[in-house]
Amino acid sequence: MAPQTRPSARFRTTDVVDFVIVGSGAAGGIIAKELSTAGHSVVILEQGPRLSEREFDHDEFGTFMRGHNINDPATQPHTFRAKPQETAKQQQALVYGRLVGGSNAHFTGNFWRMRPSDFNEASRLGAVSGTGLADWPLTYEELEPYYTKAEWELGVSGEPGPFDPPRSRPYPMPPLPVKSSGVLLERGARALGLHPQPSQMAINSQTYNGRPGCQHCGFCMIFMCEFRAKSTSMVVMLPMAEATGRCEIRPNSYVAQIEVGSDGRATGVTYFDAQKRMQRQRAKAVVLCANGSETPRLLLNSASSRFPQGLANSSGVVGKHLMFNTYFQVNAQFEQPLNEFKSVQNTRMVLDFYETDPKRGFYGGGGIDARFGKYPVTFALGGLPSDAPTWGEGFARELSRQFSRTMAFGCHGTSLPLETNSITLDPTLKDAWGLSCIRATYSDHADDLKNAQFLAGHATDIAHAAGALKVWPDLIGPQTLAVHLLGTCRMGNDRRTSVVDRYHRTHDVRNLFICDGSSMVTSSRGQPTETISALAFRAGEHIADFAKRGEI
């Protein structure tokens, strides 16, 4: 029958709940589920609305160009500049999901583990001059059980590849059916002696824990799944948290500040409700899972006489080391129809270039996957090569012929952590609630662009070896638009150079925890979601233990 019964708890704002969690995405949903199943009362504050499958759509224009379900530039604008000496201008540089479920609700489904080598790059490779490259305060071996937990609790389709890190359990589901783009990537890669493998996707290839397998409608990337076949916090974790009867999800709740008592402990948060009335939710502890842009903004907006640089910012690194990951495509046309508009974005990938190789002369590595990367409007606006007609009969014929015959080789790369790449508060711009807006400062490091060029070169070779009739890369240059918002409240053992410790507790405030993309010390290879999910399972378990032992 109706799948959406919600026996969820309801708390009063005057109740002192055990935990208030800010944000309901990949990390927030998992931590809410872990804490509530461990017996704690939890209120999740989510700035966006709660939507049901009935309200989802395939509205490319609304989503990409009118701000549907994402941070809305009309009410919560932000500014952007490439360098700290420039004056930032208002523009949409950062994009995240603004709904119950967060960006995770509309993500593409790529679910990659990091490798053991990701966790100690600084000590293995040495310092990279001018950057904040650092080791993680934990190892792959410590995180492995939580990667496994994420894969099994959420539901992941895949098959081990030749370069995979050690795993304690196989994938819970076999890979999704291969698409023509995957077959072609495989063909090209094998011809070059590379090692293509099935893509690991948080999308069901068969019925899993009561949710159906993928129906291959083709609208995953930046859309929510009507069939609940995408394994997200929204459809897996949040319902489990609510079913405990101890977790309330409060949508349309826009958090303004974290409040701190005279003893330096967090006492709860203030937020605006749907009617823009200021509310206060009291809690014994606060967990921030608001993403790599909103989490640091909230800390900076919570500055006080006791914490003049912003809350939990005695190190001064809150907001710093923002990492986007590089993403560029090599586009290709083939003789026969691929029909990439069907099914999931990608089914095969090449991870041969994942590791940094000092012989290349730059830091970084990445993966190449086979995908479409376009929908009808974006294809018609930018899916043809630059020498194609832009209007007239030739344009109409090319659109009609090439839509089904085009694919892309997506190149997912690294970003070095730079102090100057940051989230700060804009000195003048205020949002519709009167709060200081985000000012993003970002320039790709030269190594990141060299690495992107390197990956695009290999992707071009793969495309030709696959028999493409025409191959053309995206123009590779400084990125000004990002959906991966990482590194801005990094983990570390040293309170002078990091914001949270290895258990996601802030160094400065004992009952304030942070877990989301901001926790990441390095950028992964362009697919951070499984790592954020694993960190959240680990953080949730440890925070619940701390609470049990009276250590919060």
Next chain:
Amino acid sequence: MTDFNARRAFLKAAVAAGAAWATADLFEVEDALAFATRQAAVPIDAQTRTLTPAQADVMSALASRILPAVDGRPGAREAGALYFIDRALSTFNAPQRPLYVDGINDLNRRAQAKVPGSANFAALTAPQQDDVIREIEKTPFFQAVRVDTIVGTFALPTWGGNRDYMGWHLLGLEHQMSFRAPFGYYDADAGKN
């Protein structure tokens, strides 16, 4: 058609197409199909709201040259891109109204210069219209209309154009909520590499 009937019809079509979920929990599937059936019930505009009939004729003619109907397939005019453009000019794209009105007047002046006595741009033959477009194809007006013509042809029908998904059909995109492998020509080569 009522929403309920539209959903039933969609479901029946899905069963006929052998959709994998057609035998699954129908209540759940109906939720998932709500989007598709909402789109099927979109009302369409019969006349423009912002552009005058004469301006609408010119805009429609221009859109039709940007994305013409060819080889028996519909183009921007048939897909009703005009109604997206007009609706946008009366709402979120209102700041561009002067650009559009000036651009249309300019097109008409150029048309009359090219073919003395012609009523407006829409009255020219297609090759004459193309000649005029070549004079202005670098202008902000043309670039804006080009983008809007594309959006009006390919965005969801709820935005006013892409009638009966004509835009998607011309791309070869079948609008279904469910597909089964094989999806494309090369799928059959899986494992043969």
